[in-house]
Amino acid sequence: METESRKKALHYFFDKVVGPLGFKFTPDVELMDFLLEQEVVLEGKHGIPFCPCQPLRHDRARDMQIVCPCIPFHREHFDAIKRCWCGLFVHKDVMDPDSLPQLPPKDVGLE
Amino acid sequence: MSDKFIRAISTDEIAPGGMKSVELDGREVVICNCGGTYYAIQRRCGHMNAPLEMGTLEGKFVTCPMHCAQFDVTTGQALSGPVPADLGKESLSPVLAAYMQHVSALMKDIRTESICTYETKVEAGWVHVAA
Secondary structure: OOHHHHHHHHHHHHHHHHHHHOEEEOOOHHHHHHHHHHHHHHHHHHOOOEOOOOOOOOOHHHHHHHEOOOHHHHHHHHHHHOEOOOOOEEEOOOOOHHHOOOOOHHHHOOO | OOOOEEEEEEHHHOOOOOEEEEEEOOEEEEEEEEOOEEEEEEOEOOOOOOEHHHOEEEOOEEEOOOOOOEEEOOOOOEEEOOOOOOOOOOOOOHHHHHHHHHHHHHHOOOOOOOOOEEOEEEEOOEEEEEO
């Protein structure tokens, strides 16, 4: 598989999913490119584009909750920090993604 | 650019986002309507030969109905291989479990190849595919 083509395809598919959820791709193009590339690598290895920032637990039910875009499974958490865990997606109103800290759920009053 | 084209289907036979299979001079071809632009691809998936018109077309990407391998219909390029199946927690009979294990072992080494594309042109309400 050719990485660049797959990255473009993932971008196309993900964009259709995250838009209606109130998210967009991070404006940090370099980060976006890097994360998509990692997902292509993970997809090549596992057949599924898992989040590159989350550990696989080899428990199908839990692992399916980190298939990118995993926003629906962690909506409350990501809405609180205005980004997804790895930062590939941010809330539509975010212009400066570097200003968003990566806070775990317990630090935003969840759990 | 090919100078010989075969009349395949009428443009109103496929709605945008749809696909239809046709046989042209012995070739199995799927014609895809990507928002009014028509592309022709080989009918058989580059993974395990499933009929691609039974899959889904999203933008310029077709997804195979069998194992969800994806291809770019404009270039035929294979974009992803099969998605691993989830057999869930259902217990399979020993015979079926052994069969599934055998099939998995056979499938492990199957590569997903890119598929053929064919030039198209639209004339007088008909989609023509290069011979």
